[in-house]
Amino acid sequence: MRYSKTLIPTLKETPAEAEVISHRLMLRAGFIRKLTAGVYSYLPLGLAAIRKVENIVREEMNRAGAQELLMPMVQPADLWVETGRYKKYGPELLRFHDRHNRESCLGPTHEEVITDIARKELHSYRDLPINLYQIQTKFRDEIRPRFGLMRGREFVMKDAYSFDVSDEAASLSYQKMYDAYKRIFTRCGLEFRAVQADSGSIGGSFSHEFMVLAKTGEDTIVICKNCEFAANMEKAAVVVAPKERVEPMAELEKIETPGKRKVEAVCEFLGIEASKLVKTMVFKADGVPVAVLVRGDRDVEEVKLKNLLGAADVELADDKEVFDATGVPTGYLGPVGIKIKVVADQEVASMENFYVGANEKNFHLKNVNLDRDCTIEAIGDLRQITTADPCPECGGQLATTEGIEVGHVFKLGTGYSESMNATFQDQHGKEKHFVMGCYGVGVTRVVAAAIEQNHDENGIIFPIPLAPFSVVVLNLGVNDKVITDAAEKLYGDLQKAGIEVLLDDRDERPGFKFKDADLLGIPFRVNVGKGFVKSGQVEVKNRKTGDVEEMTPESLVTVLKKRISSALSS
RNA sequence: CGGGGCGUAGCGCAGCCUGGUUAGCGCGCCUGCCUUGGGAGCAGGAGGCCGUAGGUUCGAAUCCUACCGCCCCGACCA
The missing domain is CATH 3.90.960.10 (YbaK/aminoacyl-tRNA synthetase-associated domain)
Incomplete structure (x- = not known):
């Protein structure tokens, strides 16, 4: 894309509303604009980053054997009454009446709808196991939306639901998702941890959260320095050694x-x-x-x-x-x-x-x-664990760190299938309730978390797999024919090589373009300027390391293609 | 919802306390000149129901009341 023809409204100053770094940078880089509290428009570059996450999620879900569908955002209250959540969910569920005065709500999650689909369309053990997912906009009327995309009221989420014949089979489905999630966040280029978690209001028996490690995280996680144990602070079990009574009971x-x-x-x-x-x-x-x-x-x-x-x-x-x-x-x-x-x-x-x-x-x-x-x-066990407590699994030493929850996998059991009477017939012709699991990824939050984890004083530093563009080519002499021709040719050649590239063809001074390029966080910046006229070489600057290399446009295409594809295939 | 803060040009702010006639500054935007390797310079210009409604007053951005919106701290969650 050409910068001059793309809506990238960057800001020199930070709007007063933004507190955390990801929010500030997304505003400044022209990724998002707020419409109202907790509700944002995604401008072209913001959307591009979201699409990157979506595609990784989609590929890994498909690889894990899940099928994509799309459910409605508007849901009838009746369904929620069936599971009892119409009462239980509270004011976070945005409720309204349609013109026939029928009670409706905006879907904050889709257990009810998917279970309704299951009870209507799945009848036999032969239909199972099945895992259905969607990537969709959710609405939760959060008490206090904040931090931009980190905790919006409207956000993009991938939610998947598995249906199995038995608890053991459900464990397998759970494990598949657990593995898929590890692949997803690894491919996103993020530093993360899977931790044991409380299952919260969605309910269920067993659950893990996927946490991107970042100082601004809203959750504290506890990890063992010795073994694989990792848990959300609120879940981490405190183990107290049994103690013999040593003192005699004294008088009150x-x-x-x-x-x-x-x-x-x-x-x-x-x-x-x-x-x-x-x-x-x-x-x-x-x-x-x-x-x-x-x-x-x-x-x-x-x-x-x-x-x-x-x-x-x-x-x-x-x-x-x-x-x-x-x-x-x-x-x-x-x-x-x-x-x-x-x-x-x-x-x-x-x-x-x-x-x-x-x-x-x-x-x-x-x-x-x-x-x-x-x-x-x-x-x-009612108290918060501390780093002085032993690891509940190996007795080793514990440490704490902050994390942003970007994914959550739950074993749901039969809670929803029972309350909604969703059943299938087993091999013996017996009616049984589906054993369910549900699995969420906060897509928009992943983008925010990636920025929280990867930035510097000049702006965003996108991991290559999430960057809206892999390369930005700066034409540093728009009035110079040699430079402009070279930049244009390079732009075309990179595109032909299958690389996503932004050409900064604006009539601006070099410093101005450098600042914008840094702010946007595009992994590779190519400078085509006076140096090219002299030596026939262009410069590549690595956004993350700051390393600068000079090479001919021809070898640049080859080099970048190799680097980018290796980053994407990790 | 409880506690704190803020609404003045697209963005960041000053002015308000101590009412007074053309409401300012920086950035951005438009025109021209100039400049071209880290957000240049000069000249000219456009852009404001001062959040909304009511009240006090000869007179309100400024004082009072209510409402609306936004941000921050707590309870929620992908």
């Missing part, structure tokens, strides 16, 4: 702690370590207050709490709610004689003669022992 004692509310203050006042204290946090689980016990120096992991309680939603109660529920001001709460349900982190169960709030202002209790003094509803 009430001690005065005037005005000492925070863990730190209490510990300092009493001259104890935070690990001898148990804090009592009150959460609202689907609106019902529950007290949660963790060691003083630990943090509650809300996702784990949610799972233990089987709640759809948990939220830390504020001071007033705590007082209303317990009659105790925050800071002096404790499990002994508290009015509400109590759950405890497993670690607390092995603590001896510890300290807690006395459920009375300005008092704490000493020498508390869980089994003797408290009534506990449930004990489980």
Whole structure:
């Protein structure tokens, strides 16, 4: 394409709305423009990058034996009522009425629609296994859209759904997708990790997330320095070594702690370590207050709490709610004689003669022992893992890093097929529910994540497989016939060689073109200028390494063709 | 939804506190000259319901009220 004929509205200054680097650069490079909160138009170059991701995803899905289809974005509420998600999904599901006043919604995901297709069109075990996918625009009315394409309300997603005869067969389908995803992100040229994950509101039993490693990631992931273990922080299991009781149970004692509310203050006042204290946090689980016990120096992991309680939603109660529920001001709460349900982190169960709030202002209790003094509803892994904890799989040392979730694979089981009564007949003529899996890739987010991971102060540095163009040819002498002829010929020759090339044929000064080329992040920049008139050679600059080489246009075509195709075939 | 901030030319901002007649600056855009290896220079020019509605006032971008929109921090997720 010719730059002069292409809409690439680059910006010298960064629009005030953009906070994270990918958002800023996509705006500045003229890739996207915002229409309204969380909703963007994709301009030609932005779309080109999105198409690159789509094509890689499509090829790998097809290679894995999945079939592409396309489902509607507008869906009838009835379907969502069947699975119970019309209620459960909450305000993120954009609902509206059509002219006949029928309830409808914009699809944030397509389990309902695909399951409807399955129950209507798949009847026999002979039809299975099958994996159907689409690449489509989704709409989720996010509470707070932000970071440009990283968390938009409207975004492009690849979603795939597998149907199997049994759990074992479903595991195979899952594994195939897991492998396909590894190939996808490897081919995209991204540094990523597959991690164990919580399955969230989509439901299901088993799940992995694919995380692009980047400082701006919204998720924290935990990886083992010793083995292959990697998990989302919110999922990573804490393993506590079983501990023998060493101290005899001491007598319960009430001690005065005037005005000492925070863990730190209490510990300092009493001259104890935070690990001898148990804090009592009150959460609202689907609106019902529950007290949660963790060691003083630990943090509650809300996702784990949610799972233990089987709640759809948990939220830390504020001071007033705590007082209303317990009659105790925050800071002096404790499990002994508290009015509400109590759950405890497993670690607390092995603590001896510890300290807690006395459920009375300005008092704490000493020498508390869980089994003797408290009534506990449930004990489980409720706290956030730390790098001081052992790897749950090999006991090795853990490290944390930030990641951007770009893909997620779930084993769904029969939840949807049961609620929607989607069945097939097995070999023995018996009706069975499909065992399902679902698999998502955030296509637009992949582009954002790629930029988060690959940029410098001058702009984007696209991995070759995702770049809108592989090469940009700069005509640095549009008024010079020799230079212009050479640039035009090179442009044509590169195209003939099957290379995607942008020709900067604008009547601009060289520095201006360099800046734009860097900003756009095109992997190879070819300068055709005065040097060519003198020596017959052009310059190639590698956007990533900054390396500059000189060669004749003829050898350039050969060299670039080789480099690009090797990058694409990795 | 809770907390914080912002809406003035295509973009980035000043002006507002302390109302006053032609609303400014930089970038970008248009014309011409000049220039041509890291976002040049000179000259001329176009472009603004000052977010919307109401109120106060002789007079409102400026003060007051409501609404709308956007951004940032928390709960959600590809």
